[in-house]
Amino acid sequence: MIKQVIAGVLVVGLMAAAAYAAFFVAPPERTMGLIQRIFYFHAASAWAGMTAFFVCFVANLQYVWRRQQKWDSLAVSAAEVGVAFITVVLITGPIWAHPVWGIWWTWDARLTSTFVLWLLYVSYLLLRTLIEDPDRRDLLSAIFGIFAFVDVPLVYGSIRWWRTQHPQPVIMGGPGSGLEPTMRKVFFFSVLALHALMVFLIAERYRLEKLRTKLDVVRREAEAL
Amino acid sequence: MSLLANASVLLGKELRTEFRSRELLTTTVVFILMVIVLFSFTFDPTSAESRRFGPGLLWLAFLFAASLMLQPCFLREQTNDTLSALRLSVEDPFAIFLAKLTANTLFLLLTEFLLLPIFSVLYNVAVLPVLGWLIFVFFLGSLGVSIAGTALSAISAQARMRELLLPLLLLPLLTPVLVASTEVTKALLDPSPYVSWKGIGFLAVFDLVFLTALWLFGEYLLEE
Amino acid sequence: MTPPAGPSSGIRFENIDKRYGGLYALRRLTMEVTPGECVVLAGPNGSGKTTLLRIAARLVRPSSGIVTFPSAHKSPAAGDAPTGFVAHATMVYDELTAEENLTLFARLLEIPDPQTRVGKLLLEVGLVDRRSSLVRTFSRGMRQRVAIARALLHEPPLLLLDEPATGLDPQGTAWLAETLRRLRDAGCTILMSLHGESNISSLATRGIRLEAGRVAADTRTGATLQSILTFADA
Numbered sequence: 237m238i239k240q241v242i243a244g245v246l247v248v249g250l251m252a253a254a255a256y257a258a259f260f261v262a263p264p265e266r267t268m269g270l271i272q273r274i275f276y277f278h279a280a281s282a283w284a285g286m287t288a289f290f291v292c293f294v295a296n297l298q299y300v301w302r303r304q305q306k307w308d309s310l311a312v313s314a315a316e317v318g319v320a321f322i323t324v325v326l327i328t329g330p331i332w333a334h335p336v337w338g339i340w341w342t343w344d345a346r347l348t349s350t351f352v353l354w355l356l357y358v359s360y361l362l363l364r365t366l367i368e369d370p371d372r373r374d375l376l377s378a379i380f381g382i383f384a385f386v387d388v389p390l391v392y393g394s395i396r397w398w399r400t401q402h403p404q405p406v407i408m409g410g411p412g413s414g415l416e417p418t419m420r421k422v423f424f425f426s427v428l429a430l431h432a433l434m435v436f437l438i439a440e441r442y443r444l445e446k447l448r449t450k451l452d453v454v455r456r457e458a459e460a461l
Numbered sequence: 462m463s464l465l466a467n468a469s470v471l472l473g474k475e476l477r478t479e480f481r482s483r484e485l486l487t488t489t490v491v492f493i494l495m496v497i498v499l500f501s502f503t504f505d506p507t508s509a510e511s512r513r514f515g516p517g518l519l520w521l522a523f524l525f526a527a528s529l530m531l532q533p534c535f536l537r538e539q540t541n542d543t544l545s546a547l548r549l550s551v552e553d554p555f556a557i558f559l560a561k562l563t564a565n566t567l568f569l570l571l572t573e574f575l576l577l578p579i580f581s582v583l584y585n586v587a588v589l590p591v592l593g594w595l596i597f598v599f600f601l602g603s604l605g606v607s608i609a610g611t612a613l614s615a616i617s618a619q620a621r622m623r624e625l626l627l628p629l630l631l632l633p634l635l636t637p638v639l640v641a642s643t644e645v646t647k648a649l650l651d652p653s654p655y656v657s658w659k660g661i662g663f664l665a666v667f668d669l670v671f672l673t674a675l676w677l678f679g680e681y682l683l684e685e
Numbered sequence: 686m687t688p689p690a691g692p693s694s695g696i697r698f699e700n701i702d703k704r705y706g707g708l709y710a711l712r713r714l715t716m717e718v719t720p721g722e723c724v725v726l727a728g729p730n731g732s733g734k735t736t737l738l739r740i741a742a743r744l745v746r747p748s749s750g751i752v753t754f755p756s757a758h759k760s761p762a763a764g765d766a767p768t769g770f771v772a773h774a775t776m777v778y779d780e781l782t783a784e785e786n787l788t789l790f791a792r793l794l795e796i797p798d799p800q801t802r803v804g805k806l807l808l809e810v811g812l813v814d815r816r817s818s819l820v821r822t823f824s825r826g827m828r829q830r831v832a833i834a835r836a837l838l839h840e841p842p843l844l845l846l847d848e849p850a851t852g853l854d855p856q857g858t859a860w861l862a863e864t865l866r867r868l869r870d871a872g873c874t875i876l877m878s879l880h881g882e883s884n885i886s887s888l889a890t891r892g893i894r895l896e897a898g899r900v901a902a903d904t905r906t907g908a909t910l911q912s913i914l915t916f917a918d919a
Contacts, residue, residue, distance in 0.1 A: 300678065300681060352633050352636050355633040356633045356634065359629050359630050359633060362626075362629065363616070363620065363626065363630065366620040366621045366622055366626055367619060367620045367621075368621070369705055369706060370705075370706045371704070371705070371706070371748075372619060375681055375684065376616045376619060376620075376682065379612075379616070379678045379681060379682060380613070380616060380630065382674065382678065383609070383612065383613075383634065383671070383674055384634065386670060386671075386674055387634050387636075387637065390637040390663075390666075390667055390670070391636050391637055393637070393663070394636065394637040394640040394641050394663060395636075395640060397659065397663075398640050398641065398643075398644045398660070399640060452706065452707060453706070453707035454707065455707070456706050456707030456708050457707045457708070463795065466795070467793055470789065470792045470793055471793070473789075474778070474781070474789050477781070477785070478778065478780050478781065481780060482780065540779065541774050541775045541776055541777060541778070541779060542772060542774035542775075542776050543776055543777065543778055545742075545744050545770070545772070545774075545776055546776035546777065546790065546835065547793070548744060549742065549743075549744070549767055549768070549770055550767065550790050550793040550794050551793050684746055685739070685744055685745040685746065
């Protein structure tokens with residue numbers, strides 16, 4: 237219990253520091269003004285979300301191989317946290333786009349691919365709710381999870397190559413735009429903070445999942461009597 | 462090779478079953494036709510517009526149709542538990558998937574060929590000059606759809622709400638196929654047609670990746 | 686009836702657990718069927734009979750424990766020979782004819798000269814004149830015959846049956862009993878689950894009752910076959 241509190245405090249601290257850095261340490265961007273600072277959380281959330289999905293992928297492989305409950309618990313925890321982070325990405329995108337370009341959504345390659353990613357993992361979570369038997373659910377969703385993750389580079393690749401022909405506002409700047417050194421430091425600090433948050437959330441969700449599975453087993457056994 | 466022999470025997474069964482009733486093929490053809498016609502109401506079907514939107518709509522129609530057509534794939538093996546009979550009779554369960562995905566690809570291709578002339582007429586696009594290449598991209602794209610679709614149909618057959626679940630799982634997964642196939646088709650239907658080798662290569666990679674994934678994990682989909 | 690190909694196969698279940706969620710269908714079940722035995726499996730609904738048979742057929746994977754198939758003589762083929770399995774479901778395609786169904790499975794099993802074998806089986810199960818009819822048109826009894834023919838295609842050394850007489854009329858049951866008797870006498874190992882006494886259960890050389898996923902009684906350890914069968918539906 238005390239460990240979780242300390243971890244939680246640390247994460248909050250990191251997040252607060254990152255927020256401070258984003259608003260006060262990073263220099264203002266040339267054209268976009270204050271709203272641009274959302275970039276630090278937008279982009280860092282994307283990275284954290286992707287890492288969470290990678291954790292889910294590894295957990296899926298482990299489950300298929302070893303069939304131990306804990307891997308499934310880790311997989312669903314990582315997937316949920318990943319979806320949460322990607323939802324943040326999809327929300328902060330329009331929040332940024334509207335004041336800057338006057339439109340809510342741009343079919344920017346990365347944002348579009350991220351939307352598909354979100355759909356994939358929401359499907360993963362939905363699939364889990366639709367299979368009765370826990371062991372079948374764990375195995376089938378693990379395999380779908382593997383298929384989904386393997387698809388991710390293909391999604392990003394195809395959209396980047398063929399859906400970005402038209403000039404359009406590119407969130408976070410195109411390949412040419414580099415980050416000014418201080419900005420870069422703030423960005424990587426945000427990435428660190430958000431990854432810390434991700435790890436914390438996954439760990440907590442994992443604990444909850446393990447308790448839930450235990451409860452489920454007890455409940456089924458009681459029903460059987 | 463036992464795997465290929467088994468797969469071809471099973472493919473024979475799949476084809477014989479379908480051609481006897483032809484339910485799947487006829488309903489799929491009618492569905493795609495309906496989608497194509499309905500789509501035409503949503504924009505101004507001039508030649509230029511058609512060339513811009515046509516390929517994408519065509520492939521979208523194929524995807525929707527496939528997500529419906531693939532529903533019975535494993536469901537019909539549940540009626541009399543024939544899936545268990547198959548599992549007992551074949552050495553490598555991948556033969557079951559291989560047969561089904563081949564059959565599904567063939568069914569999809571068949572419906573696509575039946576619809577191509579209709580599409581060409583309704584949307585005023587010339588398909589004959591590039592027919593060979595069109596067949597090729599239809600094949601690669603349909604193969605991708607079938608591989609993923611056959612795998613996911615095995616999953617959805619074991620879940621609730623499977624009529625909604627299969628499209629839900631399949632459509633996001635097939636985004637790369639939609640994008641790449643549309644791209645290659647659009648290039649072929651251009652006033653000065655060209656072959657998008659990047660697109661073709663990409664589709665081939667997609668097919669290979671998912672075929673490998675199915676080969677590695679397919680038997681677990683059938684496990685009890 | 687042709688004798689099984691190769692030596693008879695036995696089954697050994699060691700500490701089998703099968704879990705569905707928190708529920709145990711089978712719990713630390715240990716049991717052995719010696720080659721050539723004709724074993725009847727009885728027990729109330731939900732006692733795990735179907736699960737046990739499906740694990741023996743290697744359709745279901747146990748949550749833990751091992752299933753092995755020792756044979757009378759050490760032969761590499763026997764352990765791997767697919768078992769014959771007859772279940773509640775017919776496991777044949779309604780949209781194909783009896784002959785097409787059997788030919789399909791015969792070719793999958795890579796049986797040499799499948800046509801002859803299929804013809805022979807159709808004769809043995811009495812369906813020669815209906816060989817070209819779609820299974821969809823068959824009665825329950827006739828479908829069961831096709832199912833049994835399918836199970837016997839490769840002359841399995843081990844035959845598993847899950848309540849095979851369900852839905853059969855007295856004539857069908859008599860035919861089934863006669864068929865099983867001939868198989869048993871030819872050396873096939875049989876493990877079948879039944880409800881109550883019948884002319885099929887009287888073929889058994891051994892009886893085992895399951896309760897709540899465990900072996901509750903065994904004629905090998907003193908129980909009578911009758912007690913095993915009649916307490917089944919308490």
